[in-house]
Amino acid sequence: MSAGREVIDQDARLDGSDGLAELTGLIRRVVAGRVDSREAVDDIVQETVARLLAASHRLDGRAVGPYAVVTARNLVASQWRRADTGMRHAHRLFDPRAAVAPDEALLEREEAEAIRSALDRLSPREREVLLAHEVHGRDTRSLADELHSTPGAVAAQLSRSRAKLRVEYLIELDREPPTGQCRPVLLSLSAGDKRRQSELDAGYHLLDCGYCAALSEPLFDRRAAAAPDEVRVAVEVDADIVVVRQRGRDLAMQAGFSAAEATMIATAVSEIARNIVRFARRGEVTVTVATDGDATGVTVVARDAGPGIPDIERALEPGFTTYGGRGLGLPGSRRLMDEFVIVSDVGRGTTVTMTKWRR
Amino acid sequence: MAEPELDDESELDDVERAAPRDDHRLLPALVAHLREHRTELREEWERRIETTHLLQAMTPHEVGSETTSVYDNYVEVLETGSVDALQRYARDLSERIIPRGVETHEVVGIVLLLRDVLARSLFLKYHDDFDVLNRVLDAYEPAANRIANTVAVSFVEERERIIRQQQDAIRELSTPVLQVRERLLILPIIGVLDSQRATQLTDQLLRGIRLNRARVVVIDITGVPDIDTTVANHIVETVDASRLMGASVIITGLSPEIARTLVTIGVDLSKMNTIGDLQGGIEEAERQLGFHVTRSEDS
Amino acid sequence: MFVSILRQGDFLIASIHTALDDTELLRFQEDLVTQIGTSRAQGIVIDVAALDVLDSFASSALRDLAQMARLRGAATVIVGIQPDVAFAIVRLGMELDIHTALGLEEGLAYLESVTSGNRAGGSALGALRGVDR
Numbered sequence: 001m002s003a004g005r006e007v008i009d010q011d012a013r014l015d016g017s018d019g020l021a022e023l024t025g026l027i028r029r030v031v032a033g034r035v036d037s038r039e040a041v042d043d044i045v046q047e048t049v050a051r052l053l054a055a056s057h058r059l060d061g062r063a064v065g066p067y068a069v070v071t072a073r074n075l076v077a078s079q080w081r082r083a084d085t086g087m088r089h090a091h092r093l094f095d096p097r098a099a100v101a102p103d104e105a106l107l108e109r110e111e112a113e114a115i116r117s118a119l120d121r122l123s124p125r126e127r128e129v130l131l132a133h134e135v136h137g138r139d140t141r142s143l144a145d146e147l148h149s150t151p152g153a154v155a156a157q158l159s160r161s162r163a164k165l166r167v168e169y170l171i172e173l174d175r176e177p178p179t180g181q182c183r184p185v186l187l188s189l190s191a192g193d194k195r196r197q198s199e200l201d202a203g204y205h206l207l208d209c210g211y212c213a214a215l216s217e218p219l220f221d222r223r224a225a226a227a228p229d230e231v232r233v234a235v236e237v238d239a240d241i242v243v244v245r246q247r248g249r250d251l252a253m254q255a256g257f258s259a260a261e262a263t264m265i266a267t268a269v270s271e272i273a274r275n276i277v278r279f280a281r282r283g284e285v286t287v288t289v290a291t292d293g294d295a296t297g298v299t300v301v302a303r304d305a306g307p308g309i310p311d312i313e314r315a316l317e318p319g320f321t322t323y324g325g326r327g328l329g330l331p332g333s334r335r336l337m338d339e340f341v342i343v344s345d346v347g348r349g350t351t352v353t354m355t356k357w358r359r
Numbered sequence: 360m361a362e363p364e365l366d367d368e369s370e371l372d373d374v375e376r377a378a379p380r381d382d383h384r385l386l387p388a389l390v391a392h393l394r395e396h397r398t399e400l401r402e403e404w405e406r407r408i409e410t411t412h413l414l415q416a417m418t419p420h421e422v423g424s425e426t427t428s429v430y431d432n433y434v435e436v437l438e439t440g441s442v443d444a445l446q447r448y449a450r451d452l453s454e455r456i457i458p459r460g461v462e463t464h465e466v467v468g469i470v471l472l473l474r475d476v477l478a479r480s481l482f483l484k485y486h487d488d489f490d491v492l493n494r495v496l497d498a499y500e501p502a503a504n505r506i507a508n509t510v511a512v513s514f515v516e517e518r519e520r521i522i523r524q525q526q527d528a529i530r531e532l533s534t535p536v537l538q539v540r541e542r543l544l545i546l547p548i549i550g551v552l553d554s555q556r557a558t559q560l561t562d563q564l565l566r567g568i569r570l571n572r573a574r575v576v577v578i579d580i581t582g583v584p585d586i587d588t589t590v591a592n593h594i595v596e597t598v599d600a601s602r603l604m605g606a607s608v609i610i611t612g613l614s615p616e617i618a619r620t621l622v623t624i625g626v627d628l629s630k631m632n633t634i635g636d637l638q639g640g641i642e643e644a645e646r647q648l649g650f651h652v653t654r655s656e657d658s
Numbered sequence: 659m660f661v662s663i664l665r666q667g668d669f670l671i672a673s674i675h676t677a678l679d680d681t682e683l684l685r686f687q688e689d690l691v692t693q694i695g696t697s698r699a700q701g702i703v704i705d706v707a708a709l710d711v712l713d714s715f716a717s718s719a720l721r722d723l724a725q726m727a728r729l730r731g732a733a734t735v736i737v738g739i740q741p742d743v744a745f746a747i748v749r750l751g752m753e754l755d756i757h758t759a760l761g762l763e764e765g766l767a768y769l770e771s772v773t774s775g776n777r778a779g780g781s782a783l784g785a786l787r788g789v790d791r
């Protein structure tokens with residue numbers, strides 16, 4: 001617990017490679033204090049950093065450190081569980097765990113029940129719009145017309161409802177939260193609402209509340225987070241660049257951006273997706289609707305496990321190029337978007353996170 | 360609770376007076392009661408609206424006709440459980456009264472008043488049998504809150520929509536793109552340019568170029584007192600984007616202050632076609648258009 | 659077909675009909691340069707109206723194409739850049755360094771103006787007008 005307090009005082013942020021290096025050191029301290037094997041520490045630190053980067057654009061600056069700490073702790077705990085089972089079954093020739101697969105039908109029933117209960121916790125209006133969109137396939141534009149609203153507002157509402165549904169679903173599968181603070185904190189994390197996280201001091205709560213610490217992880221789980229207001233494209237070949245920028249533009253339009261702004265977003269997506277193809281060969285680009293208080297925007301995250309960028313400052317200078325291009329990819333994307341963070345670890349990979357807010 | 364203002368001694372038939380014992384019969388009985396006493400309950404509600412000084416922007420006649428509709432819609436929601444019709448009506452009502460300056464708290468206020476007027480009437484009707492009263496109120500309260508919520512949300516949304524519309528209209532007006540002759544556009548910018556307006560302006564100009572198939576654009580910034588570097592950059596970007604679309608840009612009315620700002624941010628003014636005043640700019644534009652018939656202006 | 663290249667008098671009119679990925683763009687570049695050689699065209703119009711994104715790679719490809727064309731004796735004009743695309747190119751920081759025109763007609767007029775005197779054949783613009791109107 002004391003390790004976590006330190007983080008908050010440092011006001012850890014992921015604004016650049018320095019912030020990440022600091023955080024990595026902290027994560028290492030947390031993990032090394034609990035795990036003996038050097039390799040296991042390395043593995044857990046890496047996995048923590050990877051998850052942190054995936055979630056960081058949805059976290060308030062002050063919640064980044066605490067989230068890193070609880071994620072590391074969660075991973076250590078699951079490592080112990082695995083090691084424990086591994087030991088007990090080490091003498092067997094086959095892994096019996098595969099054979100005792102849970103009763104799938106029962107599992108499905110439980111999940112369906114949880115989803116139903118979670119839906120009940122939404123307001124009738126939230127539920128109605130969410131179901132119309134998800135189940136009946138209504139698009140945001142037609143819903144907006146019907147609700148006398150804008151596609152952007154509907155998209156933002158859907159995003160909030162989905163965030164709420166995720167929280168309620170997880171609570172349903174677990175138990176009622178121990179404190180009154182838990183639900184709002186989990187909701188702010190799920191929605192990626194940084195302003196609310198800061199108001200609630202979500203970081204402090206995560207460190208103090210084991211319940212929320214445990215739930216914060218599945219909350220950021222990629223599958224749980226996958227939704228129609230999220231575009232996720234594996235990027236490997238030229239053609240993927242075209243696909244991801246087109247889908248990025250569609251999402252931006254859906255979120256209420258003007259055609260001019262959507263074109264800027266699509267252009268920025270195109271540039272960073274090309275960097276993946278050129279330098280890392282393989283990676284992933286996600287585009288999500290972002291909310292911060294009343295503001296709606298679009299966040300683009302490009303991730304690869306390529307060679308990394310040794311000198312980020314230089315890579316951000318216009319004209320710096322390593323493949324005979326015009327060196328406008330990164331600096332140009334930064335100009336096209338409102339927020340731009342690049343984190344790169346040589347030999348490990350690069351993550352570019354950029355956001356544009358609607359005016 | 361309150362002084363019995365309501366006349367509940369009116370003649371009721373036996374079915375009505377008999378307390379409904381089955382829960383599924385509660386709401387129908389309740390609805391029948393509210394229908395039967397429609398006139399006096401509505402009048403009571405109007406009196407309350409008046410004494411609380413709500414809806415003062417509306418005439419008593421207008422209030423009367425709206426309260427009748429709201430009352431009927433209200434009862435209909437209780438009966439059918441569907442808020443659709445009420446929602447439609449609430450939006451329609453909002454659209455009518457928002458321009459009159461009716462505020463959100465007033466709309467919410469009158470719906471809550473109606474909720475309470477009806478609750479009191481139910482209280483008086485069933486106060487003999489506490490068990491039934493409880494069940495009636497249990498059935499009534501959630502429905503009534505849902506109604507209040509529906510009306511409030513509809514009103515707020517309608518208000519936001521109207522405000523947005525007005526803002527759009529104002530923005531349209533503040534950056535007119537004028538076509539003075541074929542293929543020549545003039546964009547007079549007047550007033551303070553902020554980032555949002557600058558973006559709007561670019562958007563309109565670039566679309567205007569395509570729509571009017573413009574070859575030359577004169578941007579007159581005589582009416583701009585001052586610009587910051589962000590907006591100055593934006594103007595430069597607009598000039599470059601216009602060129603990419605195939606139109607050349609002449610800037611007129613550049614004050615020494617703005618010229619200095621442009622130079623400070625590294626704009627090469629010799630690459631921008633700047634002319635002293637609008638008249639000179641238009642003449643230059645016409646000269647360019649004349650030349651274009653036979654040869655290109657740049658090579 | 660994603661791209662069409664038509665001959666119009668002394669000029670080639672190349673139209674891109676859909677979003678092209680990098681490889682397709684380079685192939686287009688190559689095809690067009692080859693055709694300039696075989697057709698001895700004096701100028702090329704590249705119609706990019708269908709492109710909803712012109713990023714740094716596409717801009718470079720067009721610029722390189724224009725330079726290769728010039729080495730082969732042909733002038734280049736890009737036409738049909740969409741308003742939103744034009745602004746994004748500028749914001750990205752690209753300088754296209756190629757002559758641009760609003761549409762096909764303006765592009766051909768430009769080519770006629772810069773190549774007049776060199777050309778033997780009739781007016782491509784005239785031919786186009788004859789077809790169009």
Ligand SMILES: [Zn+2]
Pocket residue numbers: 177178179181182183185205209210211212213
């Ligand atoms: Zn908690």
